[in-house]
Amino acid sequence: MYPLPDSKTAAGPGARYKVLVVDDEPTLRLGFSYALSDHDTDTAANGTEALHKLNAEDYDIVILDLRMPDIDGLRVIESLRRHGNLLPIVLCSAAITPSAALRAITGHVVDFLLKPVQPAELRGVVKHVLAPGESLFSQAMALARLGRYEEAIIKLQQADGTEPQIQAWLGILRAIRGGSLEGEAAAFSKLERQGLSDLAYRAE
Numbered sequence: 141m142y143p144l145p146d147s148k149t150a151a152g153p154g155a156r157y158k159v160l161v162v163d164d165e166p167t168l169r170l171g172f173s174y175a176l177s178d179h180d181t182d183t184a185a186n187g188t189e190a191l192h193k194l195n196a197e198d199y200d201i202v203i204l205d206l207r208m209p210d211i212d213g214l215r216v217i218e219s220l221r222r223h224g225n226l227l228p229i230v231l232c233s234a235a236i237t238p239s240a241a242l243r244a245i246t247g248h249v250v251d252f253l254l255k256p257v258q259p260a261e262l263r264g265v266v267k268h269v270l271a272p273g274e275s276l277f278s279q280a281m282a283l284a285r286l287g288r289y290e291e292a293i294i295k296l297q298q299a300d301g302t303e304p305q306i307q308a309w310l311g312i313l314r315a316i317r318g319g320s321l322e323g324e325a326a327a328f329s330k331l332e333r334q335g336l337s338d339l340a341y342r343a344e
Contacts, residue, residue: 157201161173162205226285
């Protein structure tokens with residue numbers, strides 16, 4: 141449904157995307173929409189509203205809050221994946237636990253924003269996800285979003301191994317690539333030790 145972008149087909153830097161921002165805080169929805177004013181941005185106040193909108197319309201990407209009062213972000217992810225929807229999702233929260241991160245990653249969500257979020261990070265993560273460019277790291281993450289972990293690992297192994305972000309993702313993807321309970325336990329242990337500081341998106 142959502143093929144791996146490449147340098148020939150990915151939209152350019154000025155592309156306009158349809159973005160759904162899901163957060164139960166009205167001020168954050170307004171701020172995120174303003175920061176993404178170069179795109180066609182829609183909002184939802186909770187998980188239920190988000191699922192209704194996602195069933196009714198096509199979006200390019202979702203910026204999704206983790207903690208919401210009705211249906212939390214993880215349940216939104218699981219509902220979409222259960223129905224075969226591989227829409228790119230960026231999980232956004234002030235505090236993402238190792239268990240939440242692992243559930244998201246195994247649901248093909250590998251893009252995280254840690255609140256408070258800067259406008260440059262919002263704009264940057266949309267470009268990072270939808271127009272990944274030719275860097276090995278960007279292409280590896282594009283593969284990981286499709287659950288193609290082995291291919292993603294090969295890309296990361298070809299990249300600059302001294303980068304903490306690359307090493308962190310190599311460790312997580314290696315742990316879960318087989319889809320086994322043992323692998324998930326190993327990934328959980330890694331997340332407990334290092335947190336999301338090296339995994340979360342940061343504007344350059």
